[in-house]
Amino acid sequence: MSKIWDAVIIGGGAAGLFCAGVAGQLGKNVLVLDHAEVLGEKIRISGGGRCNFTNVHSSPANFLSLNPHFVKSALARYSSKDFIKLVTAYGIDYHEKHQGQLFCDDSAMQIIAMLMAECAKGKVTIRHPVSVQSIGHEGDEWLVQTQQGVEKAKAVVMATGGLPVPAIGASAYSLDIAKQLGLNVIEPRPALVPLSFTAETFGNLNDLAGLAVPVRIASGSKGQRYGACRFNEDLLLTHKGLSGPAVLQASSYWVEGEPIHVDWLGAIERPGGFNCDALFNHEDNHLKLTETILASVLPQRLAKAFAEQKNLLGKKWAEVSKKDRQSLKELLTNWSVKPAGTLGWKKAEVMLGGVDTKDLDGQTMMSRKHRGLFFIGECVDVTGHLGGHNFQWAWASGFACAQAL
Numbered sequence: 001m002s003k004i005w006d007a008v009i010i011g012g013g014a015a016g017l018f019c020a021g022v023a024g025q026l027g028k029n030v031l032v033l034d035h036a037e038v039l040g041e042k043i044r045i046s047g048g049g050r051c052n053f054t055n056v057h058s059s060p061a062n063f064l065s066l067n068p069h070f071v072k073s074a075l076a077r078y079s080s081k082d083f084i085k086l087v088t089a090y091g092i093d094y095h096e097k098h099q100g101q102l103f104c105d106d107s108a109m110q111i112i113a114m115l116m117a118e119c120a121k122g123k124v125t126i127r128h129p130v131s132v133q134s135i136g137h138e139g140d141e142w143l144v145q146t147q148q149g150v151e152k153a154k155a156v157v158m159a160t161g162g163l164p165v166p167a168i169g170a171s172a173y174s175l176d177i178a179k180q181l182g183l184n185v186i187e188p189r190p191a192l193v194p195l196s197f198t199a200e201t202f203g204n205l206n207d208l209a210g211l212a213v214p215v216r217i218a219s220g221s222k223g224q225r226y227g228a229c230r231f232n233e234d235l236l237l238t239h240k241g242l243s244g245p246a247v248l249q250a251s252s253y254w255v256e257g258e259p260i261h262v263d264w265l266g267a268i269e270r271p272g273g274f275n276c277d278a279l280f281n282h283e284d285n286h287l288k289l290t291e292t293i294l295a296s297v298l299p300q301r302l303a304k305a306f307a308e309q310k311n312l313l314g315k316k317w318a319e320v321s322k323k324d325r326q327s328l329k330e331l332l333t334n335w336s337v338k339p340a341g342t343l344g345w346k347k348a349e350v351m352l353g354g355v356d357t358k359d360l361d362g363q364t365m366m367s368r369k370h371r372g373l374f375f376i377g378e379c380v381d382v383t384g385h386l387g388g389h390n391f392q393w394a395w396a397s398g399f400a401c402a403q404a405l
């Protein structure tokens with residue numbers, strides 16, 4: 001009689017390997033199948049090679065999903081504290097960078113090695129590269145057809161991730177299987193992705209590539225699919241448009257055809273907050289050039305570009321009309337600009353959308369329509385903010401699933 005696995009996990013990335021290790025150590029017989037030559041490639045390239053593996057502040061508020069409550073159970077049962085405990089147990093040194101983001105001191109490869117060691121502890125069988133041709137079921141038994149034969153299992157866990165970075169093996173396989181088996185899929189689109197602009201909307205900012213500015217950014221709106229956001233982060237001007245943490249965060253909420261809003265002075269930290277009117281009305285500024293006043297709060301090149309945009313370059317502040325001052329203030333504090341698009345799957349860090357959470361049980365990640373069919377990680381309609389939240393979702397959803405196998 002051929003072997004019946006407790007679970008076959010399709011996809012040996014962050015969520016799949018973590019789930020396999022936990023389930024194996026709970027005594028389950030687990031097989032992981034992956035079509036890639038090398039496992040954990042997204043982990044390897046993450047966080048600039050140092051893997052921002054979690055965030056100490058990770059909470060449901062850091063996730064976008066059509067059902068924002070869906071993440072609550074899994075995140076509560078496996079928190080960033082739990083993953084930090086595991087990392088510490090493996091002697092992996094790490095540091096906190098910015099707003100609770102934790103990175104390996106040395107290399108992302110340590111996280112991959114840790115996941116593989118956890119799988120070895122749980123006696124998990126891993127096969128790759130192997131391509132899965134079809135998934136079906138006969139009664140309570142799942143049949144996974146691969147190019148090497150059929151695997152039988154009590155459960156199948158779909159963990160093939162999202163569509164970003166097709167060059168390292170990303171595929172829509174989990175979404176395809178979900179659709180085939182009658183689950184709803186929320187249309188995927190690139191998120192945490194740089195935004196592009198036309199020369200017309202971008203004007204002379206094109207010449208400032210490489211400049212990073214702390215800003216307050218806003219995009220989306222309450223009535224839209226994933227709501228609205230406001231972040232204080234660095235914005236990076238590039239040859240192709242806008243990037244940097246501020247824009248990546250805003251991109252997840254951005255709706256095509258709508259503007260994003262940048263307050264170039266909103267992230268300036270002053271006791272009692274920064275007051276643009278006080279800067280404009282300060283008596284000492286009367287005889288100064290417009291670009292000099294702007295350069296007291298902005299990088300010089302940007303100050304010059306803004307003065308130029310408003311035809312105020314070389315003009316003394318006393319000569320600037322009330323109307324022009326108002327228009328400059330609007331530009332500085334509510335630069336409202338329509339992106340032409342995103343830089344797409346090649347440059348996106350994550351996928352927005354995926355398997356609709358209303359078809360999944362938030363306690364177990366199991367399909368409500370098919371007993372024994374699970375979806376974990378990025379293929380689910382759960383997308384984290386930048387800063388380690390996406391890996392935290394991979395660990396938490398993998399853990400919840402492993403308990404239910």
Ligand SMILES: Cc1cc2nc3c(=O)[nH]c(=O)nc-3n(C[C@H](O)[C@H](O)[C@H](O)COP(=O)(O)OP(=O)(O)OC[C@H]3O[C@@H](n4cnc5c(N)ncnc54)[C@H](O)[C@@H]3O)c2cc1C
Pocket residue numbers: 010011012013014015016033034035036039040041042043045046047048051052053054130131132159160161162164165168169170171172173348349350376377378379387388389390391392394
């Ligand atoms: C450049 C970059 C940097 C990032 N940095 C961070 C970061 O620092 N912190 C953070 O939290 N998140 C980061 N992310 C996001 C994070 O990598 C993902 O959210 C996370 O890896 C998702 O885990 P997953 O297991 O769902 O998918 P993945 O880790 O992508 O794993 C999916 C696995 O499935 C396999 N697979 C795909 N299709 C098939 C198929 N048809 N058959 C068999 N196997 C298949 C793939 O080969 C892969 O091994 C980054 C992403 C990118 C692209």
